[in-house]
Amino acid sequence: MIPFQYTRASDVADAIKQIAADPSAKFIAGGTNLLDLIKYDVATPTRLIDISRLPLGNVEETANGGVLIGALVPNTDLAYHPLIEARYPLLSRSILAGASQQLRNMASTGGNLVQRTRCFYFYDATTPCNKREPGSGCSAIDGINRINAILGTSQSCIATHPSDMCVALAVLEAIVHVTGPAGARTIALADFHRLPDNTPQIDTNLEPDEIITAIELPAKGFSTNYSYLKIRDRLSYAFALVSVAAALELDGDTIKEARVALGGVAHKPWRSPAAEVVLRGQRADASTFANAADILLRGARGFGHNDFKIGLARRAIVRTLSQAARGTPQSISDKKIR
Amino acid sequence: MASYIGSATSRVDGRAKVTGEAKYAGEFNVSGLVHGYVVDSPIPKGRIVRIDTSGALGVAGVIDVLTHSNRPTMADKDDAYKDEVAPEKGSPYRPLYDDRIQFTGQPVALVLAEDWETARVAASLVKIEYQKEPHVTDLQAERARAYAIDVPEKPRGDAEKAFASAAISHAAEYSIPTEHHNPMELFASTAIWENGQLTVYDKTQGVQNVQQYLCKVFKLQPNAVRVMSPYMGGGFGAGLRPQYQVVLAVLGANALKRPVRVVLTRAQMYALGYRPASIERLALGASSDGLLESMQHEAIAVTSQFEEFARNDTGWGNLLYKSPNAKFGHKLVKLDLPTSSDMRAPGAATGVYALECAMDELAIALKTDPVQLRLQCYSDRHQGEDLPYTSKQLRECYRQGAEAFGWDKRNAEPRSMRDGSELVGWGMASGVWEALQVPATVRIVLTANGHAEVATAASDIGTGTYTIMAQVAADMLGLPIDNISVKLGDSTLPQCPVEGGSWIASSVCNAIANTARAVRGDLLELAKATKDSPLAGAGVDDVALIDGKIVSKQDAGRAVPIASAMQSGKAERITREEINQPSEDKSHARNVHSAIFAEVKVDEEIGIIRVMRVVKAVAAGRILNPKTAHSQVMGGVVWGIGMALHEETLYDHRFGRVMNANIAEYHVPVNADIHDIKVIFVDEPDEMVNPLGIKGLGEIGIVGVAAAIANAVYHATGKRVRDLPITLDKVIEFV
């Protein structure tokens, strides 16, 4: 741990000014990830700019029928917000599948997007890790990689992005609103997280001096046929081995529109346009879903401990789509996996 | 007055704990307190070549950095470091002693600063150069180097031959990974010198053990050192031996002549003791009518390079089953790790897991119901020593457990039971532990106002020792429980060994009975000295203390109030101290037993395993307090579920490091993993085991639970997983 200064941002403009002026500064929101990283000597900011008091805590309807979520809305508040529960229940379910009640109370919407991988080596500053220390090597490829990725990996890194919320956001085609010294812009959720390639140290396409101000949800909420299934090594309070967010629009038995994203398998929520194409216009049944699963998992590769995730993901995709089609989303409250 | 013994009394320390009034080792604040932060070794083996502390010393608020080269003196002989429960063989680890690195996480420097955050920041600036040496940390990879040690259980007959010629046989290897205790409270010590007296608040299961250890390590007079541990946020065996932070706190206090507190981080606690990983090989042979002919059990377990820690993994079959031929073996593999240690039901949690899975597999081979097989092989005698038991209500455990569970509705065929998309499995196992006793001394001070203080140097590690002692003392002294105060966790109190092995309840409660008898004798003398005493001629065992009176057992009308006896004798207080020695009678075996029944549901498609029901029927002599006893056993069952499905310390053997050294990634069960747990206490009066008939409950809760769950998973899925934990990818083949 290193000593750091602590300042508060008075408004968004001030936050940007402060961060632009100090390349070794970091924003702190809920602190549930950043403080751990500091304690483990993984993050070494010399200044923390507290953004938690900025007025970015609202959930409001947009003119075009969607919803705009302030970057500082706590995960708990978002999951239980009446608008979200009614119109985007998939998002609620994905958030409530993550972390613990206490952590969700602290965690912010923006922070959830920018949280870092849980790869064991990333957190152990004594081991080689390209994401933490570019060029030092990847310990996970030949090491303990049960929780590591099977898709979109590179020779330099096989980490996953651990968020549950982002998997639902990917399906809902959320738009990230950011502001930086050059002004405001939007980034599609699909383009927000990066695959490792040769630069695993760069997690996202957010510039270091940009702040997330809001997440926008388009009108389409798939509130009838949706499901979020999270498979993990205990029944709560563990990161996903594999998770699946599925949303369908049905016309009787026929799929009009389909979206599927996987969590726990790559350094971004994993979607495949081709997989969704084979679902569209087909009967909502197990064989259709299996076809989509095959396409989603094309190119998947295990690294030993995580080989099983490929087969597990295939079954999880079929299960989740079936639940979505039946309109019986995965329940999280009765400790049951249906 | 109703008896407190046997009643469901709430914890007497409950209020103090929930209000925060109860103080733990890292919470004693004194003025001028210095905070120590440990710098630990990133490598498992080698030498320290150079330490540069200048960066750390340059931080404002840092007072000093202690290393092996500038620390105050400490003893240089192994004997000084051997605590009461140290392994017999070996050379105990000496914190900050020299430049040798013996395991990852070993402390190499102690940063002392005015506050904790400063110490922590400065710790990251201590630069250490190491010379690495090749290390080994992998049990499986090193098993060929295992060497045999003596086991208490002797061989009988010719087990190998009987196995070879048995009509039905089963042999297999089971394995258990390293597990860590992970008590909620971090290990912490606060050392304070004052007027030539050293007071240490320490998280420990044995204050006198730590006191004696510190006296030897720092060459101090016994009356100059006092160790206190009034409360403990979980021990589970982790606090049996003095841990290194207590040495560091005293080193710091010696160096600075100021009070010093050292608190370990969660990650640093993974460099303390642990349940050793073990590989257990079982070979069972039976006649075609289901009687055991041969029983072989060999364990290979982990210890450090410098000490030989081993517990009895393999003898438990001798306590449960008849077999004319038997053989047991224990081997150790020395690895570059800290010394392994006791963890709840050491030896039994692992050994009985393997034994009871093997018995299940034998039952399947025999096409016999697993309960039936256990009854067929049931032994009324300790097979190894050929002794009867003081009591053994295990048959009743099987019966009551099976009945409460509904075992008779089980379809023996694997994969035959379903609930929707889930496969349902029912499994069972036996559990066994020892009913131990140790010498313990209790002091009672009875004051004329009808209050009594009951004291011994035991620790309440969270099990309810304060409460059961208050209950027993209240009954023995004939006082309301609110008039009893119990003092524990202070090395200046009367002698008591470490709290472990499930021996404290029986040891201290029988000592209370002895001391209360002495107090009763004094009271009787005072009562007899009064004029026309109604108790004239009575002996100490002719009277009892009931409702504040000394009462004749023959004639309840003949009684003298305690208060008037003391007043007339001008006795303000009566102080007595008596020891309870364990019985030397070796004519009987002393054990506790249990039967466990478990239901699991397994999602066949995606492999999720849920433990829906566990029934644990326990026969453990007299149950002093059904409420705390229930909690104790239920906690053991929860731990057993974790052992079966979740717990595993993950090492990267290339680095010799624990990779999941935190309780987010070291999984223990959470609420969502726990469903219905039913605990049954089977009646087991036993006047032979000790006068109060107490056997102890600390360990038995966990024993056998993992086996019952593993057996249930097999019954559900037809897939036998022998290496714990049973994760979904081991149960279902995902292709």
Ligand SMILES: Cc1cc2nc3c(=O)[nH]c(=O)nc-3n(C[C@H](O)[C@H](O)[C@H](O)COP(=O)(O)OP(=O)(O)OC[C@H]3O[C@@H](n4cnc5c(N)ncnc54)[C@H](O)[C@@H]3O)c2cc1C
């Ligand atoms: C034990 C544990 C278990 C967990 N389990 C899960 C789980 O199962 N599923 C899951 O999804 N998550 C899980 N989490 C992660 C949790 O969801 C994240 O830590 C949390 O969402 C981060 O939000 P925060 O506000 O606390 O971020 P902080 O820790 O404050 O910040 C994290 C990062 O985001 C940056 N940041 C924050 N806000 C902004 C902003 N507005 N603009 C730009 N940058 C910003 C910070 O600079 C920092 O780099 C777990 C965490 C822990 C500690």
Ligand code: SF4
């Ligand atoms: S997978 Fe990525 S984060 Fe993990 S060790 Fe390799 S480089 Fe580091």
